[in-house]
Amino acid sequence: SKTLRVAVIPGDGIGTEVMPWGVKCLQAAAKVFNISIEFEHFDFASCEYYQKHGDMMPANWKEQLISFDAIYFGAVGMPSLVPDDVSLWGSLLKFRREFDQYVNLRPCRLMPGVKCPLAGKKPGDIDFWIVRENTEGEYSSVGGKMFEGTDREVVIQETVMTRTGVDRILRYAFELAKSRPRKRLTSATKSNGISITMPYWDGRVSEMHKNYPEINLDKYHIDILTAHFVGRPEIFDVIVGSNLFGDILSDLGPACTGTIAIAPSANINPEGKFPSLFEPVHGSAPDIVGKNLANPIGMIWAGQMLLQHFGYTEAADALLKAIERILERSEASILTPDMGGTGTTQALGEAIEREI
Amino acid sequence: SKTLRVAVIPGDGIGTEVMPWGVKCLQAAAKVFNISIEFEHFDFASCEYYQKHGDMMPANWKEQLISFDAIYFGAVGMPSLVPDDVSLWGSLLKFRREFDQYVNLRPCRLMPGVKCPLAGKKPGDIDFWIVRENTEGEYSSVGGKMFEGTDREVVIQETVMTRTGVDRILRYAFELAKSRPRKRLTSATKSNGISITMPYWDGRVSEMHKNYPEINLDKYHIDILTAHFVGRPEIFDVIVGSNLFGDILSDLGPACTGTIAIAPSANINPEGKFPSLFEPVHGSAPDIVGKNLANPIGMIWAGQMLLQHFGYTEAADALLKAIERILERSEASILTPDMGGTGTTQALGEAIEREI
Numbered sequence A, B: 001s002k003t004l005r006v007a008v009i010p011g012d013g014i015g016t017e018v019m020p021w022g023v024k025c026l027q028a029a030a031k032v033f034n035i036s037i038e039f040e041h042f043d044f045a046s047c048e049y050y051q052k053h054g055d056m057m058p059a060n061w062k063e064q065l066i067s068f069d070a071i072y073f074g075a076v077g078m079p080s081l082v083p084d085d086v087s088l089w090g091s092l093l094k095f096r097r098e099f100d101q102y103v104n105l106r107p108c109r110l111m112p113g114v115k116c117p118l119a120g121k122k123p124g125d126i127d128f129w130i131v132r133e134n135t136e137g138e139y140s141s142v143g144g145k146m147f148e149g150t151d152r153e154v155v156i157q158e159t160v161m162t163r164t165g166v167d168r169i170l171r172y173a174f175e176l177a178k179s180r181p182r183k184r185l186t187s188a189t190k191s192n193g194i195s196i197t198m199p200y201w202d203g204r205v206s207e208m209h210k211n212y213p214e215i216n217l218d219k220y221h222i223d224i225l226t227a228h229f230v231g232r233p234e235i236f237d238v239i240v241g242s243n244l245f246g247d248i249l250s251d252l253g254p255a256c257t258g259t260i261a262i263a264p265s266a267n268i269n270p271e272g273k274f275p276s277l278f279e280p281v282h283g284s285a286p287d288i289v290g291k292n293l294a295n296p297i298g299m300i301w302a303g304q305m306l307l308q309h310f311g312y313t314e315a316a317d318a319l320l321k322a323i324e325r326i327l328e329r330s331e332a333s334i335l336t337p338d339m340g341g342t343g344t345t346q347a348l349g350e351a352i353e354r355e356i
């Protein structure tokens, strides 16, 4: 069968520390399940690269990457060296936009052995997917300043939604909900306050629902939706939101399941016209860099989503099981400090690699 | 001393059910502490009014209300009768904007006797204020649609920040932080993704910080900030955010302390040029209307903020103490169902009124 070509971009900070374990675990799974994966490493899309070259990526980054099936991505950001908006808009957000990775898919699941910050919840109680629009909406580059430096200073940023952009993410979310036993979809809105784009979003949701009469649909304003994440997370199955709302919910969700340091994120171009990108949800965490303390599970779990995406279901299941078994065993000497253990990136990475 | 003139606007749904208890408790406190308060009731700013008159308020609403010291406001919204954006932009959001109530102040406090959804937290652990910008930002009325009804359809909404608007809310937040023992201020941002308005916000925060060197300032992106609400809410003291971020955080915060049904909100025009508005955080809750089940505490606590705002500190303290004692006593026959009790709006309202 064909070879999966993966571009490896560790980025900054702990991205570079967890990436080796991600690659090793993918290699281990590939070996067991006889999958052919080829990795190629790239040093751009990092603040170090920026310091040397004055840009986050070379001019021909697109040519260099476009032929890959996937990008395996660590984390970007070193605010002490490069402002976050410069480093992110010059890398991750560029990939999402220019490779049209319009689906950002993130699981939110209470895993065995993980301490849940919510009272009285057990594994299985929380298990939903967040589908985030990943190319437009509130993350626009349109707007500007006027009367700069004076008391009249006014700053404008435009949220842009297109019918194409909204409909395709809604279709993806309805399809995902359809594939799940509960067939439930929740749409995040704020149409009572954000009076133009959000009523539009709501309207497209209602329109799309007509094609999926079997789906139980509900709509919550984003403020009360975040409250329900804390109060009754078990009601959710699939949640769809705009770029910003999806961003917020997909940090809050993992926080509610105690998995913020281990959650993965898939940035998908469903048509396969461009490479999709797989990354941990956590960032570059400059504060713990160089200490061998970073939790590699987010990176490894992102690799699991990569396998799943390309249809290697058996291998993906095995990798997820390996993560779950290590978590369940809860050995303090293996778990990293963020999970209450005394282990290192290496100890935890090796344990999962062996378990596969 | 002078008479406090309060305009009473119950609005819709449970707003009309909890308002009588808010007024009774204010009257009780006024009696004990010898404060002169005059109430005048208004039936506009409700969806029923809209159905009769085709508008949420009469043309001369501003004239009718401007001479009051405060507006005591229930809740607006009946989406089955009037779309939320119409009813809210025609009432609450109009008050905030046209009476220049640019500070939205909301306490977030773990109260005695209230079941906290977060594991292992006790009263005193969580106690912070959210300061929300209340007149501009993401809640703008500027934008529109193009190529309507076609595949090229594009919808734009502009976030508008002014130096005046940003600086005055930051100044209020820094001053509030200064008055608190911990002197800590957290600013909500998203400057890595929202690349024009949010870096501007950050810049103004840094600028304002120069006037308040004694304040411990930190900045969190809104996504990870919501995660910290769940993971380590005890670190927060005062939080300042834009209109949308403040909206989200001030629902999530009370959810984390189990007080979403009882939290209050003050919409303040600090200069006293226009009336300030005091309301519960909860909405009109059409699903439980007419059942005598609504929790009146949010309304009563909003009255407490009203007293506090006008300098009646003793009366305000007594009212808060009364609420706390009733909560602490945790009598099932008095607490409403949202708090796990079997009581009614009336039973709980009366208990607090008596306690004052």
Ligand SMILES: CC(C)[C@H](C(=O)O)[C@@H](O)C(=O)O
Pocket (backbone or CB within 6 Å): A192, A193, A223, B088, B093, B247
């Ligand atoms: C009802 C709605 C428009 C309002 C808001 O978003 O401001 C509410 O959620 C609030 O927080 O007061």
Ligand SMILES: CC(C)[C@H](C(=O)O)[C@@H](O)C(=O)O
Pocket (backbone or CB within 6 Å): A088, A093, A247, A281, A283, B192, B193, B223
């Ligand atoms: C780093 C940042 C720009 C990014 C985002 O906001 O999309 C991150 O928070 C994420 O969720 O992937």
